[in-house]
Amino acid sequence: MRSFVLSLATLLAFAGTGFAQTNTGASTAPKVKTAATATTQTATTKKQTAAPAKSANVQKAAAQQKKATPAAQQKMSASRYGGFAPAAAALAAPVPTPDLDMSSPRSLSLVNFNTKEELTVTYWSNGAYHRSALDQLNQFLRDSRDSGTTEMDPLLFDVLWHTARISGYGGQVEVLSAFRSPESNAWLASVSRGVARDSQHINGNAMDIRFPGVPVFRIRQAARSLNMGGVGFYPRSGFVHIDTGPVRYW
Numbered sequence: 677m678r679s680f681v682l683s684l685a686t687l688l689a690f691a692g693t694g695f696a697q698t699n700t701g702a703s704t705a706p707k708v709k710t711a712a713t714a715t716t717q718t719a720t721t722k723k724q725t726a727a728p729a730k731s732a733n734v735q736k737a738a739a740q741q742k743k744a745t746p747a748a749q750q751k752m753s754a755s756r757y758g759g760f761a762p763a764a765a766a767l768a769a770p771v772p773t774p775d776l777d778m779s780s781p782r783s784l785s786l787v788n789f790n791t792k793e794e795l796t797v798t799y800w801s802n803g804a805y806h807r808s809a810l811d812q813l814n815q816f817l818r819d820s821r822d823s824g825t826t827e828m829d830p831l832l833f834d835v836l837w838h839t840a841r842i843s844g845y846g847g848q849v850e851v852l853s854a855f856r857s858p859e860s861n862a863w864l865a866s867v868s869r870g871v872a873r874d875s876q877h878i879n880g881n882a883m884d885i886r887f888p889g890v891p892v893f894r895i896r897q898a899a900r901s902l903n904m905g906g907v908g909f910y911p912r913s914g915f916v917h918i919d920t921g922p923v924r925y926w
Contacts, residue, residue, distance in 0.1 A: 774842055774901055782837045784813075789852045789886075790820035805830050817854035817883070824857035829881035831920045835904050836883065839918065842898035843890055850886040852915050853877060876906065882919035884910075892916055900925060 781801035787794045795816045799809040810830060818825045840849065856864070856877040865871040876882035887895055892909065895916045899907040906924050908917030 772901065773903055776838055776902075777841060782834065784833060784837060785848045786816065786851050787848050788816060788820070789850050794848070799830070799833055814855075817851065819855050819857045819860050820853075821860045821863075822857055824855065824860070826855050826880040828855065829879075829920050831904070832881050832883060832918070835899065835902060835918050835920060836885065838902055839895065839899045840887065842901060843887060843894055845887040845890050847888060850888060850915075852884040852886065854883045855880050870910075876919040876921045879921075881921065882906075882917065884908075884915050884917050886915045 781798050783796065783798040785794075785796040793816060795812060797809045797812050799806055799813060810828070813833065814825050814828050817828055836849065840846070854877065856875065858878055861871065861875050861878050862873065865873045865875075885895070886892075892911050892914055896907055896909045899916060899918050903923055905918065905920040906922065906926075908926050910916065
């Protein structure tokens with residue numbers, strides 16, 4: 677009986693050792709690269725290899741977009757300032773600028789279409805603008821709706837003066853609109869599709885004008901020949917818009 681018990685104990689001991697070795701081997705044995713895992717790894721490798729190609733395409737697209745930026749910016753600027761960008765042909769061959777009188781005193785005779793006020797002033801002579809005359813112009817060209825004023829761009833007066841000279845006009849200029857406060861311009865934009873929400877009028881460098889007796893077509897051509905800013909053509913309303921913003925026409 678004792679011999680049987682010892683034999684049974686020995687057998688159980690060997691069986692336990694074998695079971696422990698089997699479990700240990702299952703946890704430490706190296707993974708075998710099967711066909712499935714090989715396929716997965718190959719696909720992963722291909723995916724990683726394809727990434728630079730996608731990046732290259734993105735870079736190529738970015739380069740093309742960058743190359744097209746000037747035209748896009750031109751269109752955006754034209755839209756922003758209420759006009760249309762000149763065609764490529766117009767940019768390649770701009771209207772020749774006529775010989776300008778750069779020495780004579782510059783005087784303007786104006787009538788405000790809304791307030792009926794009149795002003796005649798010499799704003800430039802001997803190579804300098806006159807502060808007192810500019811102050812008078814700032815007040816005269818105020819917003820007719822809320823009487824808001826701003827510092828008008830003196831270059832705008834030069835554009836007007838040269839335009840009148842080129843047109844052969846020496847009479848009184850009718851001013852339909854000059855400075856507009858942001859509030860006044862917002863109201864106009866809400867009731868008229870032809871008013872830009874960020875119009876140059878807000879910046880104090882735009883005017884809508886008439887030369888009585890002079891066709892608006894001639895005024896437009898004279899203003900465009902200066903290449904000094906935007907020129908808007910409104911034949912039905914009988915006026916021309918001039919400003920010192922980006923060069924564009926509509």
